[in-house]
Amino acid sequence: MSSTPITGSCLCGSIKFEAAAPFAGFRYCHCSRCQKASGSAHAANLFVPETQFKWVAGEALLKRFDHPQGERFAVWFCPECGTRMPHKIKTTDNMLIPAGVLDTDPVARPTNSIFWKSKAVWYHSPQELPQFDEYK
Ligand SMILES: [Zn+2]
Numbered sequence: 001m002s003s004t005p006i007t008g009s010c011l012c013g014s015i016k017f018e019a020a021a022p023f024a025g026f027r028y029c030h031c032s033r034c035q036k037a038s039g040s041a042h043a044a045n046l047f048v049p050e051t052q053f054k055w056v057a058g059e060a061l062l063k064r065f066d067h068p069q070g071e072r073f074a075v076w077f078c079p080e081c082g083t084r085m086p087h088k089i090k091t092t093d094n095m096l097i098p099a100g101v102l103d104t105d106p107v108a109r110p111t112n113s114i115f116w117k118s119k120a121v122w123y124h125s126p127q128e129l130p131q132f133d134e135y136k
């Protein structure tokens, strides 16, 4: 890998990876599967060619759930702490990195939101809500 790689890890630190730019895409996904898998309003998915990605620790620990009805959808996660980890997309040569598990700034920023029509009925743009810098 040429440029300084970005790094990511799970909550317990057992699984670590690194990836290098340029990325193949970065977007929010509001589909119902991403809502379930993230437990949140949407996923933040960063895509990187598999050749620019490598596991640094814990690859053998990964628990893999490939959705039986999903062409692309999968959830790979750390069985120790439950953190969602990157997964190889079956239909492309890309890895999908859940951006929330990154430990470094990918510099790239999301460029669009997909499955907007499927967004959670309770979703509010964060800009519409009061903001606090600490727990409240
Ligand atoms: Zn973990």
Ligand SMILES: [Zn+2]
Pocket: 029, 030, 031, 032, 033, 034, 035, 043, 115
């Ligand atoms: Zn999705």
